[in-house]
Amino acid sequence: MSTEVKVLSTSTRTNLEALKHHMKKLGFKYYETRNGWVTFGTQLMLGEKRVSPSNCISIMIRFMDLHVDVDDFSLICKLPEVKQAILDFYEAEGISDED
Incomplete structure (x- = not known):
């Protein structure tokens, strides 16, 4: 577990675990938390001499921001469910698109 996750509040860690579980059901693996990004x-x-996840979805855990790089059609079809899981996370954190 990275240092970033260790300093998160208990509720954020709980919400993040729920998001990880939902994303796993959709076929995505959790890779890391870095600089506020999951x-x-x-x-x-x-x-380019670095290892990175492919078919990648990154979310900012401090405010509403999302990066998606998916080229697998079976995963593209799941994007509405991914979007809802991420929105549920933000709602549980009390983050809105107006923040």
């Missing part, structure tokens, strides 16, 4: 992906790939 990253999910389907597999690791090597590129």
Whole structure:
């Protein structure tokens, strides 16, 4: 577990665990929390001398921001469910798009 996760509040850690569980059911693995970003992906790939997740979805846990890089059609079809899981996380955290 990274240092970032250790300093999160208990409620945020609980909400993050719920998001991880939901994303796992949708076929995404949790990879890391770094600089306030949580990253999910389907597999690791090597590129430009670094290892990074492919079919990647990253969310900012402090405010509403999202990055999606998905090129697998079976995963693209799941994006509405992914969006809802992320919105549920933000709602549980009390974060709105107006923040």
